[in-house]
Structure formats: C-alpha cells, structure tokens
Amino acid sequence: MIVTIDEPTFRESVDLMVDRAMSVMGLDDGTATAIKSCNAVLQVKFPVKIRGKFEVFTGWRATHSTHRLPSKGGIRYAPYADQDEVEALAALMTYKCAIVDVPFGGSKGALLIDPSQYERDELEMITRRFAHELVRKGFLSPSTNVPAPDVGTGQREMAWIADTYKHLHPEDINYIACVTGKPLHHGGIHGRVEATGRGVQYVLREFFRHPDDVKSANMLGTLTGKTCVIQGLGNVGYHAAKFLSEEDGVIITAVIERDGALINDKGINIEDLYNHIIDHGSITNFPGASLEVNGIAVLEKECDILIPAALERQITLENADRIQAKLIVEAANGPITYGADELLNKKGIIIIPDAFANAGGVTVSYFEWIRNISHIRLGRMQKRHDETQGLQMAAMLEELTGSKISDSFKKTVAHGADELDLVRSGLDDTMRTAYQQIRETLLSNENIHDFRTASYVTSITKIARSYLDVGIY
Numbered sequence: 001m002i003v004t005i006d007e008p009t010f011r012e013s014v015d016l017m018v019d020r021a022m023s024v025m026g027l028d029d030g031t032a033t034a035i036k037s038c039n040a041v042l043q044v045k046f047p048v049k050i051r052g053k054f055e056v057f058t059g060w061r062a063t064h065s066t067h068r069l070p071s072k073g074g075i076r077y078a079p080y081a082d083q084d085e086v087e088a089l090a091a092l093m094t095y096k097c098a099i100v101d102v103p104f105g106g107s108k109g110a111l112l113i114d115p116s117q118y119e120r121d122e123l124e125m126i127t128r129r130f131a132h133e134l135v136r137k138g139f140l141s142p143s144t145n146v147p148a149p150d151v152g153t154g155q156r157e158m159a160w161i162a163d164t165y166k167h168l169h170p171e172d173i174n175y176i177a178c179v180t181g182k183p184l185h186h187g188g189i190h191g192r193v194e195a196t197g198r199g200v201q202y203v204l205r206e207f208f209r210h211p212d213d214v215k216s217a218n219m220l221g222t223l224t225g226k227t228c229v230i231q232g233l234g235n236v237g238y239h240a241a242k243f244l245s246e247e248d249g250v251i252i253t254a255v256i257e258r259d260g261a262l263i264n265d266k267g268i269n270i271e272d273l274y275n276h277i278i279d280h281g282s283i284t285n286f287p288g289a290s291l292e293v294n295g296i297a298v299l300e301k302e303c304d305i306l307i308p309a310a311l312e313r314q315i316t317l318e319n320a321d322r323i324q325a326k327l328i329v330e331a332a333n334g335p336i337t338y339g340a341d342e343l344l345n346k347k348g349i350i351i352i353p354d355a356f357a358n359a360g361g362v363t364v365s366y367f368e369w370i371r372n373i374s375h376i377r378l379g380r381m382q383k384r385h386d387e388t389q390g391l392q393m394a395a396m397l398e399e400l401t402g403s404k405i406s407d408s409f410k411k412t413v414a415h416g417a418d419e420l421d422l423v424r425s426g427l428d429d430t431m432r433t434a435y436q437q438i439r440e441t442l443l444s445n446e447n448i449h450d451f452r453t454a455s456y457v458t459s460i461t462k463i464a465r466s467y468l469d470v471g472i473y
C-alpha cells in the first residue's frame with residue numbers, strides 16, 4: 001500500500017468526497033451530520049486457544065446507518081485492519097445500498113488476522129468465537145445486522161457464522177438470513193460468488209451504451225477490443241477479468257498481484273492464470289506473460305480501462321499524475337484517495353466510483369436475504385410454467401406458419417428462468433438503472449462534473465428523503 005503521510009485517512013477521504021457532494025446539494029448541516037455520522041462501533045477482544053496457547057484477537061463491527069434495516073456489509077480478515085478503515089467501509093455501504101436501491105443500512109466488520117497463518121480448524125474456532133461476540137452484543141441478526149464476505153473471507157466463514165447464530169437462536173425461523181454469501185447447500189444463492197465482478201461487467205456494458213460518456217473518456221466504439229489493466233485477481237478481480245475478456249472481448253494486458261505484475265499486450269488468459277495461481281500460490285513463472293516485480297508501478301501502464309480490485313489507497317498523490325488509463329472502475333473499496341481523485345478529475349480521467357461500481361455484491365446479497373426470509377428458491381414456482389408456455393407458443397407458431405421451428409429456437413423460447421438467470425437479470429437491471437440515475441444527476445446539475453459526486457448526490461438525496469420522511473430520533 002502506498003501511504004502518503006499528509007493525505008487524509010480512508011475514512012476522512014470518504015467524508016471529504018461526501019462533503020463535496022453535500023455542498024453541491026446545499027444540504028442543511030443537521031441532516032448532513034446525521035447522514036455522515038457512524039451510528040455505533042463495537043470493538044471486541046477475545047481469546048482463543050491456538051496450538052496450546054491463548055491468542056487474543058481484535059475485531060470490529062461498525063454500524064454506520066440504521067435508517068433501513070438490517071444494516072449490511074462484509075466482514076474482512078486482514079492483518080492491516082483498523083477501526084478507521086471499518087468505519088469508512090461501513091459509510092460506503094450506506095451510500096452504496098441507496099445507489100442501487102437495496103433497502104438496507106450500512107455496516108462493516110473486520111478481524112485483525114492474517115488468515116494464511118492459521119489452519120482451517122483454527123479459523124473455524126476463531127470465526128465462531130467472533131460471531132458469538134457479535135450476536136451477544138447485538139451486532140448480528142437477520143433483522144438488524146447481516147454480514148457478508150469481503151477480503152480474506154468467503155462462503156466457508158459465512159457458513160460458520162450462520163451456524164453459530166443458529167445455535168444461539170434456534171427459535172429464529174429466519175436464522176439462515178443472518179449472513180449472506182453462504183454456500184449453496186447452506187442457504188446461499190446462485191450467482192453470489194460472481195456477483196461483484198459480474199456487476200463490474202454490467203457497469204462497463206452500460207457505460208459503453210452511452211457514446212457521449214465513452215467520448216468523454218477519450219474513447220470511441222464498443223467494449224470489444226479495449227485494453228484493461230486489473231489489480232487483484234481475488235474474488236472480484238478474477239470474475240470481472242474473466243467475464244470481460246471471455247464475453248466482451250476486452251484484452252487484459254496486465255494483472256497486478258501482491259507478488260508483482262504480469263504483462264502481455266496481446267492479452268492474458270485469465271482462467272489459465274487463475275489456475276496457475278491455485279497450483280503454484282503465485283503469479284511467478286506463468287507462461288505467456290512477462291513478470292514485472294514492482295507490481296504497483298503497472299497501475300501507470302497505458303490502457304483504456306483500469307480496474308483496481310484489491311485494496312484501498314492504491315492511487316494516491318504519489319502516483320496519480322502518472323496514471324494513463326482513460327477510465328477507472330473502482331471494483332475495490334477506496335482505491336483512490338481524495339487528493340488523487342481531485343487530480344485525476346483535473347486530468348480528465350473518468351472514474352466510476354466504488355459506491356456504485358462494486359455494488360453487485362450487496363445487490364445479490366439482498367436477493368439471497370429475500371430468498372432466505374421467504375424460504376423458497378427464486379424461480380421455483382414459475383420455471384416449469386414458463387417452459388410449458390414457451391413450448392405452446394412454439395407449437396402455435398408452427399401451426400400458423402406451417403413451417404417447422406428449429407430445435408435450438410424452441411429450446412430458447414421454452415427455457416424457463418432458473419435462479420441464476422433471475423439473479424443475473426435482477427443484477428443487470430439494478431446496475432443499469434443505477435447508472436442511468438447517476439448519469440441523469442450528472443447531466444442535470446451544472447455544478448457536478450464527475451461520476452463520484454453524481455453517485456453521492458443520487459445516494460444522499462434518497463437517504464435524506466428517508467430521514468426526513470420518518471424524522472430523525
């Protein structure tokens with residue numbers, strides 16, 4: 001992480017960006033402060049016996065807002081986590097949910113731990129103990145506070161958390177909805193693992209449906225053939241890079257990871273690289289791309305689209321001036337500091353901000369939560385009905401035209417939507433609608449010049465309305 005001493009912290013950066021939006025809106029000070037304040041922060045310290053000795057772990061859960069319930073946000077496991085970061089991430093969740101019309105407040109959690117240093121059974125004990133603390137202190141339940149995966153956590157941790165809650169509250173019929181991002185056989189939903197990366201793809205597709213926006217980023221044409229540098233090939237980065245390259249013809253010219261960067265101007269095969277990382281635990285010795293040891297410098301490589309998908313504070317006042325991308329899509333949370341954001345705006349680089357760009361995860365978490373509290377898989381009631389109707393339609397067309405319809409067309413019209421189809425369709429619609437709302441805000445106010453400010457204005461307008469409707473108490 002590049003840390004520039006005189007730059008604001010992550011939380012201060014988010015607040016400054018929000019202040020910029022609030023000043024454009026002319027929001028009164030009282031409402032502005034109520035929206036910006038973090039409602040509650042819990043810090044826990046708990047001992048777990050590891051390899052015969054007690055270790056004390058520190059964790060946080062911040063609830064930024066409760067104007068909608070439950071409050072929602074991931075839990076990360078990282079050796080660098082701190083309260084400032086958790087509060088910043090919780091605030092981003094508030095704004096993010098409002099942008100994509102997910103009726104949740106904002107929350108976030110972290111455990112100060114390097115998960116790679118622990119065995120599976122040890123991580124299970126630590127996770128269950130952390131979940132126990134969160135439940136006991138009122139920071140985890142299906143109706144008030146619902147975590148999800150983030151950096152360093154995944155389906156496995158979510159299943160342990162759900163199981164811990166169930167043991168503490170067996171009478172809660174909705175216990176499985178206390179956390180999202182669970183494995184499929186433990187109440188998860190199809191499409192959640194890929195959701196954030198898929199959302200990034202849908203955002204980019206929508207951006208390229210607006211020729212004026214493409215032109216404002218000094219590009220022309222479609223997404224196909226555009227060059228892209230991506231930082232982080234974890235859950236979010238891998239799915240975004242995979243879908244963009246395999247389905248939209250985007251050329252991934254560089255992948256930056258913690259141990260360097262791989263470069264190939266003709267394009268890197270993401271599935272091959274992903275398998276190489278799984279097999280070797282590193283990007284080194286990957287055939288078909290050259291290795292640059294100083295990975296972070298590759299953020300400055302010339303490209304059409306730059307997708308930071310790893311960590312916060314990667315583009316700072318130290319390197320912002322050397323960034324050559326035309327469009328930056330913030331798949332990670334907070335990858336650009338406030339100062340760097342201002343500088344990149346002046347340079348004319350278009351930034352699709354985190355609060356919108358990576359909202360695919362929380363959107364599909366919302367679908368999972370709905371699935372859990374309604375106790376039924378999406379599409380279960382209508383799939384066969386839709387298939388029958390499709391087949392009847394095909395038969396009627398054959399009868400009316402007197403010609404035979406091809407089997408492949410019949411298969412298409414007679415395909416009833418399954419859960420994955422519905423999730424992808426709901427996510428696509430959500431990201432498109434949000435983009436159009438943000439764009440409308442951007443074009444309708446001459447004091448707004450960038451997508452980030454437009455996103456925050458769109459979001460804060462909705463949050464302020466909900467505060468004013470019910471009153472602040």
Ligand code: NAD
Nearest residue numbers: 150151152196232233234235236257258310332333358361
């Ligand atoms: P992850 O742990 O699965 O992946 C992170 C990746 O970044 C890993 O491959 C890791 O090796 C790499 N990385 C770590 N340090 C790096 C460095 N210094 N340089 C380059 N690469 C580095 O995490 P994730 O879930 O993919 O999350 C990535 C980002 O996306 C985070 O900012 C997270 O908050 C955000 N996000 C995640 C989700 C989600 O659904 N998982 C949703 C919204 C936002």
